[in-house]
Amino acid sequence: MGASALTGPVEIIGTGLIGTSIALACRRAGLEVLLTDAAPDHVRTASGLGAGRPREAVDVPQLVVVAVPPDALGAAIRQTLDAAGPETFVTDVGSVKGAPLDAVASHPAVSRYVGSHPMAGTEHSGPLSASAAMFDGRPWAITPGPDATPAAVHVVEALVRVCGAVPVHLPPGEHDRAVARTSHVPHLMAALVAGTLAGATPAHLALSGTGVRDVTRVAGGDPRLYSQIIGGNAEAVAALLGEVRERLDLVLEAVAGKDRVGLESLLAYGQAGTRAIPGKHGAAPQPMEAVRVAVPDHPGELARLFADAGASGVNIEDVRIDHDPGRPVGLVELDVIETRAEELRVALESNGWTTHR
Amino acid sequence: MGASALTGPVEIIGTGLIGTSIALACRRAGLEVLLTDAAPDHVRTASGLGAGRPREAVDVPQLVVVAVPPDALGAAIRQTLDAAGPETFVTDVGSVKGAPLDAVASHPAVSRYVGSHPMAGTEHSGPLSASAAMFDGRPWAITPGPDATPAAVHVVEALVRVCGAVPVHLPPGEHDRAVARTSHVPHLMAALVAGTLAGATPAHLALSGTGVRDVTRVAGGDPRLYSQIIGGNAEAVAALLGEVRERLDLVLEAVAGKDRVGLESLLAYGQAGTRAIPGKHGAAPQPMEAVRVAVPDHPGELARLFADAGASGVNIEDVRIDHDPGRPVGLVELDVIETRAEELRVALESNGWTTHR
Numbered sequence: 001m002g003a004s005a006l007t008g009p010v011e012i013i014g015t016g017l018i019g020t021s022i023a024l025a026c027r028r029a030g031l032e033v034l035l036t037d038a039a040p041d042h043v044r045t046a047s048g049l050g051a052g053r054p055r056e057a058v059d060v061p062q063l064v065v066v067a068v069p070p071d072a073l074g075a076a077i078r079q080t081l082d083a084a085g086p087e088t089f090v091t092d093v094g095s096v097k098g099a100p101l102d103a104v105a106s107h108p109a110v111s112r113y114v115g116s117h118p119m120a121g122t123e124h125s126g127p128l129s130a131s132a133a134m135f136d137g138r139p140w141a142i143t144p145g146p147d148a149t150p151a152a153v154h155v156v157e158a159l160v161r162v163c164g165a166v167p168v169h170l171p172p173g174e175h176d177r178a179v180a181r182t183s184h185v186p187h188l189m190a191a192l193v194a195g196t197l198a199g200a201t202p203a204h205l206a207l208s209g210t211g212v213r214d215v216t217r218v219a220g221g222d223p224r225l226y227s228q229i230i231g232g233n234a235e236a237v238a239a240l241l242g243e244v245r246e247r248l249d250l251v252l253e254a255v256a257g258k259d260r261v262g263l264e265s266l267l268a269y270g271q272a273g274t275r276a277i278p279g280k281h282g283a284a285p286q287p288m289e290a291v292r293v294a295v296p297d298h299p300g301e302l303a304r305l306f307a308d309a310g311a312s313g314v315n316i317e318d319v320r321i322d323h324d325p326g327r328p329v330g331l332v333e334l335d336v337i338e339t340r341a342e343e344l345r346v347a348l349e350s351n352g353w354t355t356h357r
Numbered sequence: 358m359g360a361s362a363l364t365g366p367v368e369i370i371g372t373g374l375i376g377t378s379i380a381l382a383c384r385r386a387g388l389e390v391l392l393t394d395a396a397p398d399h400v401r402t403a404s405g406l407g408a409g410r411p412r413e414a415v416d417v418p419q420l421v422v423v424a425v426p427p428d429a430l431g432a433a434i435r436q437t438l439d440a441a442g443p444e445t446f447v448t449d450v451g452s453v454k455g456a457p458l459d460a461v462a463s464h465p466a467v468s469r470y471v472g473s474h475p476m477a478g479t480e481h482s483g484p485l486s487a488s489a490a491m492f493d494g495r496p497w498a499i500t501p502g503p504d505a506t507p508a509a510v511h512v513v514e515a516l517v518r519v520c521g522a523v524p525v526h527l528p529p530g531e532h533d534r535a536v537a538r539t540s541h542v543p544h545l546m547a548a549l550v551a552g553t554l555a556g557a558t559p560a561h562l563a564l565s566g567t568g569v570r571d572v573t574r575v576a577g578g579d580p581r582l583y584s585q586i587i588g589g590n591a592e593a594v595a596a597l598l599g600e601v602r603e604r605l606d607l608v609l610e611a612v613a614g615k616d617r618v619g620l621e622s623l624l625a626y627g628q629a630g631t632r633a634i635p636g637k638h639g640a641a642p643q644p645m646e647a648v649r650v651a652v653p654d655h656p657g658e659l660a661r662l663f664a665d666a667g668a669s670g671v672n673i674e675d676v677r678i679d680h681d682p683g684r685p686v687g688l689v690e691l692d693v694i695e696t697r698a699e700e701l702r703v704a705l706e707s708n709g710w711t712t713h714r
Binding site: 040041044045047048049050052053060061113119120121123128138139141156168170174175177179181182183185186187188189190191192193194195196197198200201202203204205206207208209210211213214215216218219220221222223224226230231234237238240241243244245246247248249251252255256258260263264265266267268269270271272273274275276277278283294297298299300301303306319321323343 | 398401402404405406407409410434449453471473474476478485491492494496498520522525527528531532534535537538539540542543545546548549550551552553554557559560561562563564566567568570571572573574575576577578580581583584585587588591594595596597599600601602603605607608613615617620621622624625626627628629630632633634635652654655656657658659660662663676678680681687
């Protein structure tokens with residue numbers, strides 16, 4: 001069952017960054033969108049952006065998306081279930097899934113509630129930073145409780161697909177442990193690094209490169225919002241942060257003790273971790289093929305090859321060069337997706353290159 | 358004195374990522390570039406990319422750039438000074454400045470050596486990832502020792518400008534303390550976070566977003582290279598990392614103790630740190646002006662305004678919206694660089710918008 005289970009209307013409660021982006025994605029798909037927010041100005045802004053129209057009392061949404069800040073979430077889901085008719089399903093998009101479910105576990109309508117969580121967003125807040133494309137290709141967790149009906153799960157999964165995201169099903173507690181690792185602890189570590197910059201001299205800060213910007217970027221997010229999110233996942237976060245502190249002690253010992261081997265192995269463990277992060281869409285790697293090209297050993301010939309390869313439109317995934325000590329010719333291997341290898345060969349040959357089949 | 362103090366030839370010793378990028382930038386500026394590397398294949402690759410030609414015994418470079426890995430650096434600078442004639446200046450591009458200077462402090466030709474360090478690079482290595490644009494707009498530290506002549510400093514500063522970078526002058530010891538803060542400790546913290554992912558289950562890793570990718574990206578760099586760099590700055594790094602460990606203890610207490618206020622203030626300190634990082638080029642902020650536009654309160658009107666503003670080509674730095682409770686019209690303020698405010702007003706008025714002067 002794909003996106004067609006969602007026919008609308010969709011009501012968005014909380015027209016902040018995430019709520020408004022979901023609204024824009026639904027409008028992009030031609031669905032009717034109703035907007036609700038405690039602040040009428042936010043509804044006007046979101047509506048002005050094309051995200052939908054203000055909800056009226058007579059409206060009967062098919063799906064309500066509760067997108068309010070974490071501390072207000074449990075109560076907002078409860079009130080939504082109170083007001084929802086038998087045809088209305090409810091989801092929320094909070095960053096922690098255990099607590100909201102606990103807040104409504106005994107509600108008579110809980111079977112129509114399925115929590116979810118899009119892994120998307122920026123360090124900005126508010127509807128003006130929203131985008132219909134916010135969730136394209138992103139993972140979006142779906143975390144039904146034990147009482148949720150399949151129909152409710154299907155409608156929420158359809159929302160995820162309408163927003164262009166990739167559904168990832170897991171139980172609420174497991175979700176919370178996962179995001180402690182993939183989101184909350186990284187955020188705290190980024191904030192710790194950023195904190196060392198807060199009092200630094202301008203002369204030192206002048207030597208900032210892309211590395212420190214990358215490491216600290218996420219720490220630019222709203223402290224009040226993130227203290228709610230992380231505070232709401234305290235157990236999982238504290239457990240993992242304790243492990244990190246022990247490893248930090250090992251790093252400190254290795255640096256202070258000039259233990260190069262120890263330091264290198266800790267860095268290697270980190271490098272392995274960066275390779276564990278899945279590629280786009282969590283897609284399986286595609287089979288590659290090596291296109292072999294003879295490259296004369298003159299200045300600039302390699303550059304010319306890469307320019308011609310770039311012009312072919314076939315993406316080069318990796319390159320190996322074998323210089324032949326006996327002759328002034330090198331063999332270059334260009335790794336491309338198997339199905340496009342011949343296309344690249346033909347393009348290069350038309351530019352005078354010699355390829356090997 | 359600008360880039361004209363550098364007339365060439367420039368010799369690059371070590372045609373890795375940084376060396377080859379410097380070579381390409383010099384070739385971009387029309388300078389003659391000579392290439393040296395312990396591995397002849399690397400010279401052939403760099404030359405193939407258009408980075409220069411192999412150095413010959415008869416060549417007399419104006420400036421030699423030593424771009425070899427950290428552990429080989431001191432010896433390589435010494436050998437270069439041994440071989441350099443009276444017209445030849447020497448710099449290196451190592452990430453730590455104290456140790457290389459110590460290695461040559463008593464050399465008879467030390468007055469012609471000025472260490473430097475471009476704050477640029479990627480987590481990739483090798484000449485194939487090099488780019489002439491690598492240093493555009495980046496800071497590049499210049500760290501003369503007490504014996505360096507002004508002529509030597511000028512030639513190195515000219516190299517920095519030829520590469521499109523922004524020179525930042527500071528003494529070697531201060532540089533090392535600065536990069537402990539802006540580069541080495543962030544790298545170690547990124548590696549610690551990445552290490553928590555190395556053994557995680559695929560189901561958990563599936564919930565990875567841009568935040569954790571940003572935090573861990575720099576940890577993808579070569580462990581052997583970074584253990585040399587960070588190990589070479591052990592004192593400054595250990596001191597700062599010790600401070601970070603104490604703050605991590607505070608974060609852990611706040612999370613485990615459900616101390617929301619404490620957690621929020623630690624996060625706020627981190628947010629302030631992200632704002633301390635200078636903007637592009639370390640440029641001073643330009644004066645802004647608010648362009649005021651009346652926006653009718655209909656669905657989609659705001660989106661139309663932003664589309665028209667985008668089409669004007671004038672960059673919007675910030676936006677404020679004031680909805681008028683008495684009338685169905687909102688007032689939008691678009692902050693733009695003062696010198697382009699009138700251009701934006703005219704563009705919007707030509708699209709039927711009402712602006713206020």
